[in-house]
Amino acid sequence: MKTTNRPDEWKIEQGLAGAELPVLDMTGPKNVPLTIQTFGQLTKNEEAIKAVGDPEKLFTREREGWVGFVEWENYPDKKAAAHKILTSQTFPPNPEFQLGPIPGTNPVLPGTHWKMWHHAVGGELTKIPEDSWATVLKEKHPDMLHLLQFPYNGEPPKRLVTAKEITPNSLHFVRNHGGIPLIDYDKFSFIMDGLVKNPREYKMDDLMDESRFPRMEKTVTIQCSGTRRIEQILLYPGQGDEVPQAPWAEGAIGTATYVGISLKKIIKECGGLIDGAKHLEFYGADTYFKDDKVMNYLVSVPWSKVKANEVMLAWEMNGEVLPAIHGYPLRIVVFGYIGARSVKWLYRIKAIKEPSRAPVQSQEYLYFPQQVGKHNFKLTDGIQIQEMPVSSAIMSPWTKQVCIHNGKIRCKGWAYSGGGRWPERVELSADGGFNWYTIPIDNLSKKRKWTWRTWEYELPCDVEGWVEIVCRCWDSALNTQPTFTRTAWNWGLHVTHSCHRISIYSVNKSRKATQDRLAEFEEAGIPFGPITVPLAFPSQTWDDYEKFWKEHDPRDAEDD
Numbered sequence: 001m002k003t004t005n006r007p008d009e010w011k012i013e014q015g016l017a018g019a020e021l022p023v024l025d026m027t028g029p030k031n032v033p034l035t036i037q038t039f040g041q042l043t044k045n046e047e048a049i050k051a052v053g054d055p056e057k058l059f060t061r062e063r064e065g066w067v068g069f070v071e072w073e074n075y076p077d078k079k080a081a082a083h084k085i086l087t088s089q090t091f092p093p094n095p096e097f098q099l100g101p102i103p104g105t106n107p108v109l110p111g112t113h114w115k116m117w118h119h120a121v122g123g124e125l126t127k128i129p130e131d132s133w134a135t136v137l138k139e140k141h142p143d144m145l146h147l148l149q150f151p152y153n154g155e156p157p158k159r160l161v162t163a164k165e166i167t168p169n170s171l172h173f174v175r176n177h178g179g180i181p182l183i184d185y186d187k188f189s190f191i192m193d194g195l196v197k198n199p200r201e202y203k204m205d206d207l208m209d210e211s212r213f214p215r216m217e218k219t220v221t222i223q224c225s226g227t228r229r230i231e232q233i234l235l236y237p238g239q240g241d242e243v244p245q246a247p248w249a250e251g252a253i254g255t256a257t258y259v260g261i262s263l264k265k266i267i268k269e270c271g272g273l274i275d276g277a278k279h280l281e282f283y284g285a286d287t288y289f290k291d292d293k294v295m296n297y298l299v300s301v302p303w304s305k306v307k308a309n310e311v312m313l314a315w316e317m318n319g320e321v322l323p324a325i326h327g328y329p330l331r332i333v334v335f336g337y338i339g340a341r342s343v344k345w346l347y348r349i350k351a352i353k354e355p356s357r358a359p360v361q362s363q364e365y366l367y368f369p370q371q372v373g374k375h376n377f378k379l380t381d382g383i384q385i386q387e388m389p390v391s392s393a394i395m396s397p398w399t400k401q402v403c404i405h406n407g408k409i410r411c412k413g414w415a416y417s418g419g420g421r422w423p424e425r426v427e428l429s430a431d432g433g434f435n436w437y438t439i440p441i442d443n444l445s446k447k448r449k450w451t452w453r454t455w456e457y458e459l460p461c462d463v464e465g466w467v468e469i470v471c472r473c474w475d476s477a478l479n480t481q482p483t484f485t486r487t488a489w490n491w492g493l494h495v496t497h498s499c500h501r502i503s504i505y506s507v508n509k510s511r512k513a514t515q516d517r518l519a520e521f522e523e524a525g526i527p528f529g530p531i532t533v534p535l536a537f538p539s540q541t542w543d544d545y546e547k548f549w550k551e552h553d554p555r556d557a558e559d560d
C-alpha cells in the first residue's frame with residue numbers, strides 16, 4: 001500500500017509530537033504549512049577564533065585559590081573576546097524537552113549548549129563542566145534527581161522532599177547557572193564597594209569576629225521561582241532554554257538553618273550608603289552565558305530589604321560548613337525572596353542606584369502576562385519576580401498511583417508563602433476542588449516567618465475509581481492559590497503556584513464488597529496492578545447475572 005503519511009502521522013495529529021508540526025499560515029486564501037526550522041551544517045570560522053588569541057592567557061583564573069573563577073565584569077575586552085569566539089561558530093540545537101517526550105534518564109537533560117560554550121571559550125572554563133559534576137557526585141545524595149547535568153540543577157525525589165522538616169544538605173535542591181567555583185577559605189575575600197562611604201574588603205575572619213558583627217542564625221526556606229514548572233510545561237510549552245527553563249517538579253524548595261551575619265552591619269561599618277544608593281548588587285564567581293555573551297552571576301535587592309535585616313551573609317548550613325555546591329565559603333541568603341537573589345560564591349557587593357541591569361535580574365525571572373510570548377514579549381512586560389506567592393504541593397501519593405485504603409487516603413506535602421507570610425491553613429480536596437478538608441494544625445510542622453510547613457493528613461475519600469486530589473494553602477495574609485495551572489500559565493514558565501492536583505485510583509477497602517473482592521484476588525494470587533490489564537476473573541457469577549434480570553426490568557423499555 002502506497003501512502004503519503006509519515007509513519008508517525010497519528011502521533012503528530014494527536015499533538016504528541018508537537019515539535020514536528022509545521023506552523024500554519026492562514027493569512028492568505030489557503031492554509032500554507034511553513035517549513036519546520038531545521039539546523040543546517042555547523043559552521044566554525046577557525047581563523048576568526050584564532051585571531052582572538054590564546055584562551056589560556058585571555059580567560060585566566062582571576063585569583064589564586066579560586067578554581068573556576070573568571071572575572072568578566074571588570075574586563076569589557078575579555079567579554080568582547082569571548083563573544084567573538086561564540087559568534088564565530090554555530091552549535092547544534094538543544095534536545096527538545098517540551099514538545100517532545102522528556103528523556104527517561106538521570107540526568108534528564110545534559111546541558112549540551114552550556115558544556116559546548118564552556119569548552120569553546122576555553123581557558124579556565126575548559127574543565128568546569130567535568131569538575132562541577134564531580135562536586136555533585138561528592139556532595140549530593142545518590143537519590144537526587146538531576147534535571148540538568150550542567151549547569152547542575154537537581155532536586156530530591158518526591159519521597160524525600162518532605163521526609164524532614166529541615167532539609168538535609170545533601171538533599172537540598174541545587175540551582176546553578178554556571179559551574180561550581182572551588183574557593184580556598186584562606187584566599188577568600190569579598191569587596192563591598194559602589195556607593196558606600198568607605199569601600200572595604202572583608203575576609204572570613206573579619207566576618208566571624210563577634211566583637212565586630214553579631215552572629216545571626218535563621219531557618220529559611222529557599223524556593224526557586226521555577227518550582228513545579230513541569231505542570232506548566234505539560235500544559236503548554238513556553239520558552240525552552242535548558243538552563244533558565246529546567247523542568248522542575250515540586251522539589252526546587254528546601255529549608256535550612258543558616259549561620260552568618262546581617263548584611264546591614266557591613267554597610268554600616270562601611271559608613272552607610274551615599275549618593276542616593278537604593279540597591280545592593282551581588283556578584284557570584286560563576287560564569288553565566290546569555291545570547292553569546294559571558295558574564296558573572298549578578299542580581300540585586302533593594303536597600304529596604306537589607307535595612308530590615310532580611311539579607312544575610314551565610315557560611316554555615318544546618319550546622320555544617322556551607323557545601324561548595326551551595327556557595328562555599330560565603331553566600332547571600334535573602335529571606336522570603338526567590339532563590340535567584342541568594343547569590344552563591346560571593347566576591348563583590350556593590351551599592352547602586354537602580355536595580356541591577358544584569359540579565360539574571362532584568363531579562364530572566366520575569367513574570368509575563370499570559371498573552372505575551374515568543375514573537376511579542378518586551379522585557380518591560382514582565383514583573384521582576386521577588387516574593388513568591390503562596391503555594392503548596394502533594395508529595396505522596398503520586399499521580400496515576402493506585403491507592404488501596406480504608407476510607408482515608410494518606411497524603412503528605414509542603415506549603416509555603418514568600419515575603420515573610422507563612423502557611424496558616426492547608427486544605428485538601430478529594431473531589432477536584434469542590435469540597436475541602438482543613439488539615440488539623442497539629443498535622444502541620446512548626447510555624448515560622450520565613451519557612452515552609454510540611455504536613456500529613458488522612459484525607460477522607462469514600463468513592464472508588466479515578467479521584468482528583470487537590471491541595472491549597474491560605475497564608476497569613478489570607479492569600480490563596482489560583483485554581484488551575486492555566487490560570488497562572490506564563491511564557492517564562494515561572495511561579496507555578498496554582499492548586500496542586502494529582503489523580504489517583506481509589507480502591508476503598510472499608511467497603512465490604514471491595515474487601516471481599518480483594519480477598520478473592522489474594523486467594524487467586526492475582527496482583528491488582530497495573531489496573532489497565534484486563535482481568536479474566538469475573539466479579540459476578542452467571543447465576544447472579546440471571547437472578548438480577550429476573551428481579552428487574554428488562555434492558556429495553558416497552559412502547560406502551
Ligand SMILES: Nc1nc2c(c(=O)[nH]1)N[C@H]1C(S)=C(S)[C@@H](COP(=O)(O)O)O[C@H]1N2
Binds near residue numbers: 297342
Ligand atoms: N552565584 C550564583 N548564585 C546563585 C545561583 C547561581 O546560578 N549562581 N542560582 C540562584 C538560584 S536561581 C537559586 S533558586 C538559588 C538556589 O540555591 P541552592 O542551589 O543553594 O539551593 O541560588 C541562587 N544563587
Ligand SMILES: [Mo]
Binds near residue numbers: 224225
Ligand atoms: Mo531559581
